[in-house]
Every structure is written in C-alpha cells, then in structure tokens.
Amino acid sequence: MLDIILLEDEPVLREELADFLGDCGYPVESVATLADFRTCFDSTRHRIAIIDLGLPDGDGLDLIRELRANEQPPGIVVLSARKSTRDKILGLGDGADYYLGKGTDLDELAATLAALNRRLEPSSATSPWVLETGQRRLHLPGGAKMPLSQQDFLVLHALMRESGELVSRQRIVAALGKDFLNYDQRCLDTQMRRLRRKIATAGGLELPVKTARNAGYRFYAEAQVVD
Numbered sequence: 212m213l214d215i216i217l218l219e220d221e222p223v224l225r226e227e228l229a230d231f232l233g234d235c236g237y238p239v240e241s242v243a244t245l246a247d248f249r250t251c252f253d254s255t256r257h258r259i260a261i262i263d264l265g266l267p268d269g270d271g272l273d274l275i276r277e278l279r280a281n282e283q284p285p286g287i288v289v290l291s292a293r294k295s296t297r298d299k300i301l302g303l304g305d306g307a308d309y310y311l312g313k314g315t316d317l318d319e320l321a322a323t324l325a326a327l328n329r330r331l332e333p334s335s336a337t338s339p340w341v342l343e344t345g346q347r348r349l350h351l352p353g354g355a356k357m358p359l360s361q362q363d364f365l366v367l368h369a370l371m372r373e374s375g376e377l378v379s380r381q382r383i384v385a386a387l388g389k390d391f392l393n394y395d396q397r398c399l400d401t402q403m404r405r406l407r408r409k410i411a412t413a414g415g416l417e418l419p420v421k422t423a424r425n426a427g428y429r430f431y432a433e434a435q436v437v438d
Contacts, residue, residue, distance in 0.1 A: 213258040213328050214422060217241040218248045218274070219290070220266050224313075228261070228290075235321055238422040245269045254283045255407040255417055258331050259324065264291040264302070272305050279306035283411075286327040290315070339433040340419065342371045351414040362387060363406050366399075367430075370420060374434035379427040403428070 215237045219225040222243070229241045240257065242248045245268050252260075260278065264271035271289070278284050287309075289302045294312035302310045309323050341350035347364045349357045359367065369386040370378050380399060384391045387399075407418045419432035 212236045212238070212421065213286075213331055214238045214240070214256050215259045215261060215324070216248065216252055216257040216285075217261045218243075218245070218266070218271065219261070219263045220244065231317055231320075232324075233424065235324070237324070238424060243267075245271070245274055248274060253404060253407065254281055254285065255411040256404070256422075258285050258417070259288065259327055260285045261288045261290055262307075264289060264293055264298075272301065275302070275306045286331050288320075288323060288327065290320070339435050340371065340430075341435045341437060342367055343437055344368070345438050349410075351410065351416055353414060353416070355414040357410065357413040362402060363409070366402065366406065368436065370428055370430040371434040372436050374430045374432070377423055377427050377429045380425075381427075383427065 212235075215232055217225065217228055217232065217239055219228060219241065220243045225241050225243065229239050232239045237259075240251055242251055245266055248262075262271045262274060271291070275287055275289070278287060284306070287307045289307045289310045290313060291298070291302070291310075292313045293302075299310045308327060311320060311323065338352040340352060342348075342364075343350060344364075347359050347361070349359055349367060351357060365386050365388075366383055369383050380396065381391045383399065384394045387394075403420070403422075407420075410416055410418045419430060421429045421431055423429065
C-alpha cells in the first residue's frame with residue numbers, strides 16, 4: 212500500500228486517523244501545520260495526502276494548488292469541516308481527487324483511499340528490479356543502471372533478497388555492520404530518503420519499498436539478486 216501523509220491540526224483526531232490508517236495497512240506520517248507538511252513531504256515516498264483546510268498557519272487549498280504544480284503530485288483527499296457544495300467545488304477545482312467532510316464514516320474514507328491506491332500503485336506487470344552484486348549496480352525496470360554506494364547496496368541487498376517480506380530494522384542495521392543498540396535510527400531513515408531520491412532522479416521511478424513504522428521495510432516489487 213502507498214505511503215500517506217496526513218495533515219490535521221486537531222491532536223486527538225490526528226492520532227485517531229493515523230491509528231486507523233495504520234490498521235488499514237498504510238504507512239502514515241502525520242503533521243499538524245502547513246509548515247510541517249512542507250518540511251516532511253517527500254514526493255517520491257508520500258503518494259497520497261490527506262489534507263485538512265482550516266489550519267493554524269494558512270489554508271489547505273493553497274497547499275493543494277502547490278502539490279498539483281509538482282511534477283509528481285500525490286493523490287489528494289480533503290477531509291474538512293467545510294462541507295458545503297461550494298466548498299467541495301472549490302476543493303475539487305483546486306486539485307483534490309476526493310473531498311470528504313469531517314464526520315464521514317471511516318469505512319468511506321478507507322474505500323476512497325483504496326480507490327486511490329489502485330490508481331496510483333505501480334503496476335506489478337513491469338520488468339523486475341535487478342541487483343547486480345559483482346558490479347554493485349541496480350538495474351531499474353526500463354533499462355537504466357544505477358551504481359550504488361556500499362551502504363545503499365547493503366540495504367537493497369537485505370531487502371531485495373527477501374522481496375515481499377518485511378525486513379526488520381534490526382536486520383538491516385546488522386547488514387550494515389552496525390550495532391543496533393548504539394545505532395542512530397535517524398541515519399537509516401535519512402539513507403532511505405536519499406536512496407528514493409537517487410532512484411527517482413536516475414530513472415524517474417518510485418523505489419518499491421514500503422515503510423512499516425518503527426518496524427522495518429518491505430520491497431514489494433519483483434526482484435532478482437544476481438552475481
């Protein structure tokens with residue numbers, strides 16, 4: 212399932228929604244302000260955005276227009292207390308894919324996200340991702356080849372040799388030759404973000420890795436590891 216970034220300023224509702232989305236299987240990052248969203252948003256990772264409109268530092272409609280101007284805009288779901296027909300027309304006109312009012316049944320939210328996920332999820336019918344161990348290169352679907360640093364190679368090797376399975380953060384850190392108890396977890400998160408950006412730049416593709424919050428990562432596309 213695609214990663215979601217949730218923008219909601221009400222703390223209790225934000226926590227409840229994040230828990231619900233996590234239970235549905237989505238990796239979720241939640242933020243409370245426009246400034247936090249702009250700091251945290253990663254277009255190569257966050258493929259769905261759930262956005263409130265009335266925020267302490269501005270209007271969510273401005274953010275939607277910004278996102279629609281990106282080369283790789285996410286799927287956008289508005290979840291707002293503004294429920295009039297005029298508000299919905301404005302939201303959809305500014306670029307939202309769906310517009311839901313607060314108080315909407317959570318099953319409807321889940322169905323909406325499932326529809327977006329089906330549309331945006333990369334097709335499984337593409338060529339496999341191939342990790343070449345001898346030359347330490349990643350072959351992207353479509354033919355592009357990307358040289359890898361030692362750390363990027365070790366992370367991808369740990370993930371791709373168990374494609375489809377959740378690989379714990381402990382196992383990835385061990386593959387890097389580090390002591391998990393003394394390892395700064397933020398380093399792994401930063402490395403994954405850099406790797407996603409490198410692949411997006413090299414081949415215009417999204418790295419098919421799902422994040423399981425505080426648990427690990429899963430390479431979900433077809434993968435081959437060759438000498």
